[in-house]
Amino acid sequence: MEKEGKTKSLAQIAADDIIKLIKDNNMEPGQRLENEYELAKRLNVGRGTIREAIRSLVSRNILEVRRGAGTFVSYKNGIPEDPLGLAFEGSDESLALDMMDVRLMLEPEIAALACVNATKEQIKNMMNVCDKVEKLIKENKPYRQEDALFHQMVAECSGNTVVKKLIPVITSSVQLNIGVTRDRYKDDTIIQHRNIAEAIVERDIYKAKYSMITHLNILRNGILENK
Amino acid sequence: MEKEGKTKSLAQIAADDIIKLIKDNNMEPGQRLENEYELAKRLNVGRGTIREAIRSLVSRNILEVRRGAGTFVSYKNGIPEDPLGLAFEGSDESLALDMMDVRLMLEPEIAALACVNATKEQIKNMMNVCDKVEKLIKENKPYRQEDALFHQMVAECSGNTVVKKLIPVITSSVQLNIGVTRDRYKDDTIIQHRNIAEAIVERDIYKAKYSMITHLNILRNGILENK
Incomplete structure (x- = not known):
């Protein structure tokens, strides 16, 4: 509901584009994405925007970053921790x-x-x-x-x-x-x-x-x- | 499942403690938390740990940070965006x-x-x-x-x-x-x-x-x- 009418930030648009990239290429969990520089070029945005988009996709369990190795499609399949928000119940x-x-x-x-x-x-x-x-x-x-x-x-x-x-x-x-x-x-x-x-x-x-x-x-x- | 056997980081423990604090005090969405300094003192951890804990709780939609105003219990009640991970479907x-x-x-x-x-x-x-x-x-x-x-x-x-x-x-x-x-x-x-x-x-x-x-x-x- 809350989404309706809200304008998206550049990083949110880039995040949507990265999801589309993963879907269109049928990428599987564990597959590596292009690096920041290549992604920025492909999506025609700055590297700061890409970094922010990746951070948000990591927090959504869609991507995972392995230091020194790169950014990968997460095995968590985008399913968040505590998806029902039961922490308070x-x-x-x-x-x-x-x-x-x-x-x-x-x-x-x-x-x-x-x-x-x-x-x-x-x-x-x-x-x-x-x-x-x-x-x-x-x-x-x-x-x-x-x-x-x-x-x-x-x-x-x-x-x-x-x-x-x-x-x-x-x-x-x-x-x-x-x-x-x-x-x-x-x-x-x-x-x-x-x-x-x-x-x-x-x-x-x-x-x-x-x-x-x-x-x-x-x-x-x-x-x-x-x- | 994945949780079993994993050891938690200091920031994760601090995040759990903050959730407990919210529950124990029956805090409602929109209520303001203590500041970083007070939270660090109360939970007996460093401010860096508190900051990391808050960041993770923000990404879980449990807290929200309003710049200059402080950290608040989120109206999103800890329910994540796309909780079923349907982005790929x-x-x-x-x-x-x-x-x-x-x-x-x-x-x-x-x-x-x-x-x-x-x-x-x-x-x-x-x-x-x-x-x-x-x-x-x-x-x-x-x-x-x-x-x-x-x-x-x-x-x-x-x-x-x-x-x-x-x-x-x-x-x-x-x-x-x-x-x-x-x-x-x-x-x-x-x-x-x-x-x-x-x-x-x-x-x-x-x-x-x-x-x-x-x-x-x-x-x-x-x-x-x-x-």
């Missing part, structure tokens, strides 16, 4: 419950959508992560990161770009804010992840949806018990 | 549809939740905004901002903190990315907003939910026709 336990309720609004629908839209390639990737989570749990190793990745893979399968961006925001906010132990839910996690994955393979939207509800509701009950 | 039209699908996953449930949790004060605020949108539409004035505010008010009524943070993220991303005209939906907007508001007053969760679905689906059909 209440207790961790009540936030965890609110977050789980949001996941319960979104993820069952996402799983259903995945049954319709998943490509073979996406299904293969999801299956690999599903196997990996199971292996880690059985070996009694930490599996949180891969668990989050599984949910991310289901979101990728949905084919909805916004969902794809939203799920890591939600899972990262959860991990930022809570330390609810999931150790009690290891066996359930294996079973429900497997059910969700199978449902997507079988294009069975109700199996996908209700398996996701079952999975998340078990975790939700865990949060309620810890409160 | 596809065409505006397909993003608009994906965003609407996410709204359809969330907002009907939020409206239902509002029927259970809304306080009298929240209902009053929502009603005021509902009246304002209607007035603006009837006077043929721009009403986008107040329209978004109405949805924000319903989210406030839900009592879910994450939802409250998520809705402005979604509505601001939409406005960032699309210019789908809503002029054709003015009369529908008046009717459906009114239905949603009434449902929350009457604590009728199905009226709330299905009125929200009707409202958003009309807008969704508009996007489909524009594609």
Whole structure:
């Protein structure tokens, strides 16, 4: 909203141009940009403007600067720290419950959508992560990161770009804010992840949806018990 | 995830301390912080560290610096620009549809939740905004901002903190990315907003939910026709 009517500074325009450059050239995270001098020449602005534009893109997690090596497309994909601005919000336990309720609004629908839209390639990737989570749990190793990745893979399968961006925001906010132990839910996690994955393979939207509800509701009950 | 195991710099610790200071003192947007010298003394760190901490909090939209006047709690409430990192994503039209699908996953449930949790004060605020949108539409004035505010008010009524943070993220991303005209939906907007508001007053969760679905689906059909 606030954007409407505001005039942009030279550095903001240059920042937009750099984003366009990255998009147009399909640059991937980790790829190096031209140096300041070349960018300034290409975008027809001063080097001070380029430096300011780069600084703002770094703070937006779109670029990263490695000293002596140059400026690179960031692996953070432009997703900011604390994207929901939860830094000021209440207790961790009540936030965890609110977050789980949001996941319960979104993820069952996402799983259903995945049954319709998943490509073979996406299904293969999801299956690999599903196997990996199971292996880690059985070996009694930490599996949180891969668990989050599984949910991310289901979101990728949905084919909805916004969902794809939203799920890591939600899972990262959860991990930022809570330390609810999931150790009690290891066996359930294996079973429900497997059910969700199978449902997507079988294009069975109700199996996908209700398996996701079952999975998340078990975790939700865990949060309620810890409160 | 990435946070785990990383050691924080002095400036990051100072930034966390400043956030804690704001929370503990219930400071509101627009309130002025102590100056650098006082903050450095209070947090027992150097002024260079404080300056770096403030810079990082400014880039996170938690603080704002007004030259000559001091450092203030930002009205942006720590919500970043482009919080979903959509800068790199596809065409505006397909993003608009994906965003609407996410709204359809969330907002009907939020409206239902509002029927259970809304306080009298929240209902009053929502009603005021509902009246304002209607007035603006009837006077043929721009009403986008107040329209978004109405949805924000319903989210406030839900009592879910994450939802409250998520809705402005979604509505601001939409406005960032699309210019789908809503002029054709003015009369529908008046009717459906009114239905949603009434449902929350009457604590009728199905009226709330299905009125929200009707409202958003009309807008969704508009996007489909524009594609």
